[in-house]
Amino acid sequence: MKIHNRQSYLTSQSEGKPRNRKAPKLTQLIYFLVLAILFFYIVYFFVSRTLYITEVGFVEIQKTNISSERGGKIISIPLKEGEKFKKGALLATISAAKTCHTIVDKRVDNVAFDIDEQKIVLDGLLGELALLKQIQSENEKRENNAVRRALEINASLNSSRFDNLQDQLELKNKIALQRAKLANLESRMTTLGNQVDTTMLDPGCSQESILAPADGHVFALRRQSNEVVTRAEEILLMVADDADVFIEVYLEAELYKNIADQNTMEVTFPDGQESIAQILEVNSSAYTTPDREWNDYQPVVPNLQVKLAPKDESDIALWKKFDRYQVEVRGEK
Incomplete structure (x- = not known):
């Protein structure tokens, strides 16, 4: 029985060179770019924090x-x-x-009283004149009934008629004078009526x-x-259509000197548009810090309230478009 040392086909082949894979190099390049971007962002962040004041503000239209x-x-x-x-x-x-209830001006009230009083006097004079005319009429009737004693009665009647006519003339003069007084008072009443409201009401009694x-x-x-x-x-x-628009931003109190040295700040709106803002007011403000409370004492942290307005009137419409939006405010340190 023969035993052969048979080699595997795979192990018997020459090793050769490994294939050149591009995937690991691409991954390394991506990692490198991410690290580079992160590095530059960190550098930009610290540089911007050192050279610029950057904070979030809120747009507000005056109401x-x-x-x-x-x-x-x-x-x-x-x-x-x-x-x-x-x-x-x-x-x-x-x-x-x-x-x-009606409130009448005292001056008007006094003039109205004088007018009423003078009207009473005038009515009395007119009544007296009417009485004299009635007496004259009765005397004329007596003359007609006493024709037989014409000469004697005529003499006395002529004397009585003369006295009556003289009294009437005096009364007419008094009446003319009284009417002039009334005209003067009524003119004064008209003048006062133009100056004050004679029917002025208590404000609480009307809608x-x-x-x-x-x-x-x-x-x-x-x-x-x-x-x-x-x-x-x-x-x-x-x-209002012509209402003012402004931005309120809160900054650290240590930045007061930096804010005081500049008149404008840059504003970036949510859609990326930019505008130049003019510093209107810088007020002191403060807020408590409950997380740092110690023995029922809450430390107060001072800060600055900065009020900004559009420097260019053409930007007012842009500002009003973002009412109550957050915007980025940037200034120099």
Whole structure:
């Protein structure tokens, strides 16, 4: 029996060179690019933190609080949220707070009293004149009935008629003077009527109509019809068409000197558009830190509240487009 040392076909072949694989090199290149990008990002982050102030701000359009001057029940609010209106449009109607009563100006009241008094005097003079005319008429009748004693009676009648006519003339002069006084008082009353409202009502006795101070739209309704509001309580918020727009950003207090040395900052909006903002105000602010509370004491961290506005008026529309959005604010250190 023969035993042959048979070699495997695979092991009997020459080794040769391994195939050149490209996949590992490509993977290494990707790793290298990722590390390079990460490295440059870290460098950019620290450099930007060193050279620039970068923080998040919030865009805010100035809103007007519409409230009642005296309070009461809301009768109606004819507008809805987002609805536009013109200046002078009715925004809300508030019910009367109490029963009406008239307040008359004292000067007008005094002149009115004088007019009434002079009218009484004038009526008396006119009555006296009418009485004299009646007496004259009766005397003329007596003359007609006493024809037979014409000569004697005529002499006395002529004397009586002369006295009567003289009295009438004096009364007519008094009446003319009295009418002139009345005309003067009525003219004075007209002048006072143009200066003061003679039927002025207590504001609390009439309905309060709240009118729009400018063109704009309703931003938010805080109350509904039939609800009761107190004085100066917010009923709705409106945004005027020409309302100001600004950005509020909070920075560390240590950056005050850097902010004070510059007038503008760069703003980047969510869609990538950029704008230049002008620094309007820099105010001090603070917030508590409950996580660092110790023995019922919460440390207060001071910071800065910076208010920005568009430097270029052409950017106002862009700013208003992103009302209540977060934006990136950047300035130099």
